[in-house]
Amino acid sequence: MSNAESEPPETGEAIGEKLTELAKRRGYFFRSSGSYGGVGGFYTFGPQGASLKGNVEDAWRDRFAIAEGNMEIDAPTIMPEPVFEASGHLDGFDDMLIECPDCGTSSRADHLVEDETEYEDAESLPIHEVEEIIAEYELVCPECGAGLAGVAVEEFNLMFATNIGPGDSQPGYLRPETAQGIFVEFPRLKEYARNQLPFGVTQIGRAYRNEISPRRSIIRTREFTQAELEYFVDPEADEPNLERVEDVELTLYPASEQRNDDGSEVETTIGSALEDGIIGDPWVAYFLGVAKPWYEAVGVDMDRFRFRQHLSGERAHYAADCWDAESEIDGNWIELAGFAYRGDYDLSKHADHSGDRFTVFKQYDEPQTVERATVDPDMSYLGPEFGGDAGAVAEELEALAGRDRSAFEADAVEIELEGETHEIPAEKTGFAVEEQTEAGEHVVPHVVEPSFGIDRLVYTVLHHAYREDEVDGEQRTYLELEPEVAPTFVGVFPLQNDDALEEQAREIVADLRDAGLSVTYDDSGNIGRRYRRQDEVGTPFCVTVDYETIENEETTVTVRERDTTAQKRLPVGDLAETLSAIRAGEMAFEEL
Template identity: 40%
Template structure:
C-alpha cells in the first residue's frame, strides 16, 4: 500500500473526486468560472464530517460557544477593521492584451523569488528590472497598483448604504463583543467560534480549490487579558515537538526545525503559551483527519507580510505535492486591534472590568463633561459627543488639553468637533479600586475548511497493485458502512435491506448496492472510502450472522446480525479496532 508521495501528480485524486461526486467545477454548462467549486453528494458529507470534527475540538473540548453572523456587512464595520483601506493585493495589467495578473505571484512564477509583502513601487521596479513580460502575449506590463479583494454590494432599494460580502468571519464576532461579554458574565478568558462563508474577489484564482472566491472558514476568537497569555493546559503539551519554520530561519536561508513548545516559548520564537498551545491543537486536528505529521509544518509570518492587526502569526502548512507547502490554518495574536478600532469608530465602550486580587490605592483622574455647556452648543449632536468623551481615557483627555492650549479635537461620523477646557470638569482623587477596565487581546486560529478538505483527500489517497481508494479515518469517511447481498436473490436482498434500515435508524448513512459482482461492489465502496462493508450470504439466512469487511486490509469477520449496529458505531468512533473483533467471540452469539 502506497499513500500519497511527495511530488506525485494529483490528477488521479481529482479524477476520482469529479467522477464519484466529491468536487465539481461550478457553472460547467456556462463554461465555468475560476475560483468557484461545487461540493457533490460525497463532498458535502466529507466536508460536514471535517466541520463536526473541528467542532469536537473547539466547542466540546475547548468549551467555546458558537455564533452565526451575517455574510453581508455595512461599510462602517469593515472600514473600522481596516479591510476597506488595507485588504488589497498588488495588480498589474498587460498594456497590449489587457490581461490582469497578481504582481507578486507573477514575479515568483517568472523568477522563483518570493516578493510577497513588498510595496507596489518595489514590485514595479522588479518587473522593469527583470524585464518580466505578459505570459499570454509577451506585452509590456503596467505599473503595480492596489486592488481591494472585497465584493462590494448595495444594501436597500435606495443604493445609498454600501456593504461588502465579509472577507472573514471574525468581524461578526468582534462587533458582537458587548453581548458576548455579558453572556460570559464579564469574565476573561473566553472563546467564541464561527463557521461560515467568506468571500474574496481574487485577481486570478488558480490551483483548484486552494484559492477560491467563496470559501468556508472555521474561526475561533479567544479573548484574554492583555498581560496574561498563559494557558492552563500548556504544561500538558509543553514537551510536544512541532516542525517550526521561524521568521529568523527563513531570513537566514535555514531549514525548519522540530523543537518542543516549551523551548519555542522560552526562546521567544513563539510569542506566548496561548499561541503555542493552539499551534499544537491545530496539529492534532490535522493529523486526526489522516494528514501525516511529517507533511505538516508551522511557518511564522515574516515582518514584511505580517497582517496589519497581528503581533505574531503562524501558518499551519500542509505539503501538497506539485503545489508545494500550502497554508491551511492561520494562528494569529491579533492584540486588541479589532476591538480598539470598533470602539473608536462606534463610540461604544468595549472594555471589560478585571478584578485585582486585592484592592489598590491609586490616583484616579475623572472626567465629567458639562452637559449644561455642551448641550446648548452642539444641540442634537451633544449626546454622541458626551458618549465619546466618557469612553475616552481621562489621562489622554488631560494630556490633550494641556498640549493643545485648553482644547481637544474629537471625531464622530467623519466630522470633527473642538471641545474646550471649561466644558470638561477634571477631578483627581486617591481611592481604592477593585480592578481596572481593559481592552482584551485576541488569539485567533482561523481554519480554511476547503483547503483542509483537499489536503484530507490527497493524504488519504492510496494506490496499490490492485486498487485506488481513499483510506479516510473511520469517523470522517463520508459514508461509514455499505450493505451488500452476496447474490441477487430475494431472501438475501430482503435481509440486506432490513439491515440497512436498522443502521439508518441508528443515524448512520448507508450505501446499499446489489448490482454487479461482489468484487466490483467492494471496489466501488473502497474507492470512495467506505471503511466497512456488510455482506449478507446464505449462511446469514441459516445462522443469523454476516461478514464485516475492513476496507484498509480487506480482512473479514463474522458477527451476529443483531450485534451489527453497536459494533459498527464502536468501529466508527474508534472505541474498538477491527482486528480486535477476531477476539470477541460473543459477537457471533445472537442475544
C-alpha cells in the same frame, strides 16, 4: 490476509490531476454552473464532498468549541459598510493586480513573481519592488505571453460589494472573514459569558473574496468556508494551561530560519519552543498544541505538515505573532490555518467607530482608592471659540488628561483636532486631580485567533489519502480516509441479485443507520466492482451478505476492511455495536 500491496503516494502534479478527475466523477467537488460554462473560483461540493466537509466541520466543532467550552454563533454573511470601515477592510484588504496590455487578462502580480522566480514571499513586498522584479525577470502574461515589464501593478480590493434594501439603499459587503461577525457582537456576547474572561466564540460559515486569479481547484476560490475561534483574554491576568500541550511535538519553520539561505525546519515541542523563544506568545503556542493532533486525527499526513511563522513583512501590523499551519501538496506548501495574537486592535477599532462599549468590567477583590485626572471645560468659552467642534474639543481634553497630566501644567493646553493644533487656556479646562474609590476597571480584552480554512483542509485530506496499489493482479485506486471523516462508513452488498439476500442486506442497512452509522447500499455489478467503487470514495468497510448468511444457523456476514482488503466474518447481531466501536476508536479491525 490481504492481497493488497500498497505503494507510497506519488508526488508531483499527477496526483492533483488524478484527484480532480476522481473528485468530479465520484461526487466530491466540481466547478459550479457547468451548464453555463462555469464561473472561476466557485465550486459545488457533491454528495461525497458535502458529507466529508460536514464531518470535518463537526470534528472542528467538537474540538475547538465543545471540548474547549467555547460558544458558537452564526452571524450574517452580509454586513453594512461601517463594519468594514472600522475593521480596515475597506482601505487595506487588497491584492496586487497586473493587467496584460494585449489580452486584458488580470493576474496577481505576486503570484507571477513567486511562480517564475526564486522569490517565495512576494506578497510581503511593496508594489514598486514587485514591479522591478517583473521587469528584471522579463515576466510575461500567462495567457498570451505578452511582456509585462513596465506595466503598473495596482491594488485591488477583494471584497464583494452589494446594496442592502431598495431605493436609497445602504451599502454593504459580503464578509471576507467570519471574524467580524463575532467582533461586532462582542457587547452582547460578553453578557452571555457573564462578563468573565477568558471566553471564546466560534463560528463556521462562508466567506467571500473576489480573488484576482483563483486557481488550483478548491485551494483558492472566491467563496469558501472558514472555521474561526476568537478567544478573548485579559492580557494582565489570563494564561493558558500549557501543561495540556507542552509535550506535543511540532515541526516549526521560524522566521529566523526562513531568512537564512540554508535555513531549515525545527523539530521541537510546545514547551521547548516557548522556552527557546521560537514561539513568542503562550496563547498562540497553546492553540498550536491543540491543532496539531487534531489535524492528524482528521487525516493530514504529519510528514507533510508544519507550522510556519509569518515574516515581518507579511504579518498584520496589529499581530504580535502569527503562525500558519501548512501542508505540502504536489511539492508546494499551502496555508491551512492562521494562528494570530491580535491584541486589542479589533475591539478598540469597533469601539471607536460605533460608540458602543467593547470592554469587560473587571471587579477588584477589594475597592481601591486611586487618583484620577478629570476635566470640566468651561463650555461658555469653548462654544463661542470652537462652535460645532466644542464637544470634540472637550472630548480631546478629557482624553489628554487621562494620558498626560503634565500637559495641563502650562498656562495653555495644546490639543490636536483634525490635523490642526489649538491652544486652550488651562484655567478654562477645569483640570483637577481627584481621589476616587473604584470597585473595578473596564478592560479591553485581547484576542487570540485560530482561523481555519475548511475547503483547503478537505482538499489536503483527500490528497494525503490518495493511494494506488494492486489487488489480485488488478490496479486499484482508493482513499485512505480516517473513519471519523469518511463520507460513508460502511457499504452493504447482497452477493447476488437474490430476493432473500437483498432482504437481509436491507435489514442490515436499517440496523446500521439506526445505530447512527453512514451506510450505502449497492447491488449493481459484480462484487469486485462494488468493492472498487467504495474503495475509491474512501468507505472504510464493506459488508457482504452471501448464502452463508441466510442458510447457516448462525447468521454472519463478511466484513471487508478497505486499506488491507482483509475480510472477517462477524455475527449480524453484533455488527452495529462492533462497527460503532471501531468508528469511535474503541476497537481495531485487527482485534476482531
